[in-house]
Amino acid sequence: MSASKKTAKRSLLVTSAALLSAALTTPAPAFAAPKPTPSATPSATPPANMSTVGGERLGEAGTQVNLSDGVPVIPKDISARSWIVSDAESGDVLASHNAHWRLPPASTLKMLFADTVLPKFPKTMEHKVTSAELADVGAGSSMVGIKEKETYTVHDLWLGVFLRSGNDAVHVLSHMNGGVAATVKEMNEHAEELQALDTNVVSPDGYDERGQVSSAYDLTLFARSGLQKKDFREYCSTVTAKFPGETKKNKQGKTVRGTFEIQNTNRLLAGDSDVSVYQGIAGVKNGNTTNAGATFTGVAERGGKVLLVTVMNPSEEEHNEVYKETARLLDWGFKASGKVQPVGELVAPQGAAGSSPQPGSTDGDAGSGEAGGGSGDGSASPVANASAGAGADGGGIGVALGITGGVVVLLAGGAFLINRRWPLRRR
Numbered sequence: 001m002s003a004s005k006k007t008a009k010r011s012l013l014v015t016s017a018a019l020l021s022a023a024l025t026t027p028a029p030a031f032a033a034p035k036p037t038p039s040a041t042p043s044a045t046p047p048a049n050m051s052t053v054g055g056e057r058l059g060e061a062g063t064q065v066n067l068s069d070g071v072p073v074i075p076k077d078i079s080a081r082s083w084i085v086s087d088a089e090s091g092d093v094l095a096s097h098n099a100h101w102r103l104p105p106a107s108t109l110k111m112l113f114a115d116t117v118l119p120k121f122p123k124t125m126e127h128k129v130t131s132a133e134l135a136d137v138g139a140g141s142s143m144v145g146i147k148e149k150e151t152y153t154v155h156d157l158w159l160g161v162f163l164r165s166g167n168d169a170v171h172v173l174s175h176m177n178g179g180v181a182a183t184v185k186e187m188n189e190h191a192e193e194l195q196a197l198d199t200n201v202v203s204p205d206g207y208d209e210r211g212q213v214s215s216a217y218d219l220t221l222f223a224r225s226g227l228q229k230k231d232f233r234e235y236c237s238t239v240t241a242k243f244p245g246e247t248k249k250n251k252q253g254k255t256v257r258g259t260f261e262i263q264n265t266n267r268l269l270a271g272d273s274d275v276s277v278y279q280g281i282a283g284v285k286n287g288n289t290t291n292a293g294a295t296f297t298g299v300a301e302r303g304g305k306v307l308l309v310t311v312m313n314p315s316e317e318e319h320n321e322v323y324k325e326t327a328r329l330l331d332w333g334f335k336a337s338g339k340v341q342p343v344g345e346l347v348a349p350q351g352a353a354g355s356s357p358q359p360g361s362t363d364g365d366a367g368s369g370e371a372g373g374g375s376g377d378g379s380a381s382p383v384a385n386a387s388a389g390a391g392a393d394g395g396g397i398g399v400a401l402g403i404t405g406g407v408v409v410l411l412a413g414g415a416f417l418i419n420r421r422w423p424l425r426r427r
Helices: 003-009 108-118 154-164 169-178 180-193 216-227 230-236 321-336
Strands: 081-088 093-095 124-130 149-151 238-249 255-263 281-289 292-302 305-314 380-382
Touching: 081 216, 081 321, 093 292, 108 154, 108 169, 108 180, 108 216, 108 230, 108 281, 108 292, 149 154, 154 169, 154 230, 154 238, 154 255, 169 180, 216 281, 216 292, 216 305, 230 238, 238 281, 255 281, 281 321, 292 321, 305 321
Parallel strands: none
Antiparallel strands: 081 093, 081 305, 124 149, 238 255, 238 380, 281 292, 292 305
16 A cells, blocks of 8 residues: 555544633733734844733743753754744643744744634535636745636635645635635734734735734644634644646546645645654644745644644754754653643633633634534545554554544544534534
8 A cells, every 4th residue: 555545544633622621711811911013024133022921921032941850951953033832731831932022924824814714614615716816816925726717615725725825725715705804804803812912914824014923922822723623623634635626628628627636835744855744743834935934833742742832933044944943842842741830821812711801802702613614525634643653554544643631533534523612612
């Protein structure tokens, strides 16, 4: 059996039934700073006064970590301008470096886009693309290859967003959602609802725009919120998929439409020549633009611990550096978890039980329902667990990777698990 078929038979779906169990009962800190007005371009050094959402130390410049006996030191070869290591379940921030520095996010902003728009449309819904829907895609954008006058399912479009970071797919979905301006407005409102107060959205795809900023802290909030949604988990953990091609006439004159394979550009998920698939990886999203440099948020599970790491703009220019630094921080986090005292917390959204709305923001349930949700149609292959000892695929039964507190039921064909949203209601 080929490696690709083995991968297709193995499934990893992040179960987030209890991702926020602790954070949802903890009131948001009263010392959270109001959302500042974004500058035209990010500063060259972290500002003296950053937001303190999640804790006072998260607003301080430099590395924040509580080193004590038994706690490993932070890896020395981390060159990112900003990063954060957190426990996805408890919300504890284990360590950070300029966590609230407002920087260009690149395509990691698509996590917020997906968390905002994904629930709007059933995945089986079909849409015929118009030229107007592709006209406002930025020059030099990453594209999945959408063609005007062709019809795609919503499922196809989301695969394009998550796997190929396709700005063309983002813009089509944005137009379906009432237009780019309306979608940007909704994203900003949802960011505020999640208490991601460092974020200012200008373009829904993360394309470099004046004043478009986020932070390592906020990107982690977006990932944590998105992972509450089953479809989000499916898409962000998918390695390869078939994507519809262009309708053409074959040699016999018959109109046909083939497919082509797309692969996830998250190198910790798909691997590369100098990066191995990270043990326990389950997503989430990468990005790279001229202003942002490389950005990445990843989630991984080992030994019952689930960590989220966000890395923004490494200064080291080695190939795939953002993934290498993320892997080092994940390794540190798994070694330090249970030993290190947190330096802050990931706050709950305003609509969550027990959270306190920030001034000037709106209430609401951050985990809106998924219209037409459910598992994929089989055209996509969720990632295999790359941990040692995975073994052969045993007739199609994959290796299960579950988030602590969730229910793991992973059989050939796929999975389904208890999935809850804020405030942890079954759905």
